[in-house]
Amino acid sequence: MHEYGITESLLSIVEQKAGEAGVEKVETIRIVIGVLTGFAPESIQFYFEPMSQNTVAEGAKLEFEELPVRLRCRACGTVFEPESRTWACPDCNSSEVDISGGRELYIKEMEVS
Ligand SMILES: [Zn+2]
Numbered sequence: 001m002h003e004y005g006i007t008e009s010l011l012s013i014v015e016q017k018a019g020e021a022g023v024e025k026v027e028t029i030r031i032v033i034g035v036l037t038g039f040a041p042e043s044i045q046f047y048f049e050p051m052s053q054n055t056v057a058e059g060a061k062l063e064f065e066e067l068p069v070r071l072r073c074r075a076c077g078t079v080f081e082p083e084s085r086t087w088a089c090p091d092c093n094s095s096e097v098d099i100s101g102g103r104e105l106y107i108k109e110m111e112v113s
Contacts, residue, residue, distance in 0.1 A: 006039055014026055014057045015056060018057070023056060024113070030064075031105075032064075032107075034066075034102040041062070069102035072100040074097060075089065076092045
């Protein structure tokens with residue numbers, strides 16, 4: 001259900017940017033989603049269709065780019081994509097890590113006509 005609010009936010013950004021640029025129709029919207037956001041692309045798509053009716057984004061195609069979890073080791077600074085749930089550094093085996101990627105959610109590009 002929390003995709004409803006995020007879809008509203010994305011749509012309002014699209015409308016604002018399209019308005020500023022004087023765009024009449026948005027054809028494609030490319031959205032970057034980090035896996036840690038927990039947002040499901042298909043749910044965003046589901047809410048987007050009815051929500052975008054009678055807006056510049058009506059009928060626009062959504063394309064999603066999913067970003068993996070990336071961690072940075074506090075001990076040695078290595079940035080890595082964890083392969084398991086243990087989140088241990090592959091170089092020094094430390095589990096003192098910071099999340100450096102995977103929480104992204106933004107509009108990367110829009111194609112307009
Ligand atoms: Zn390390």
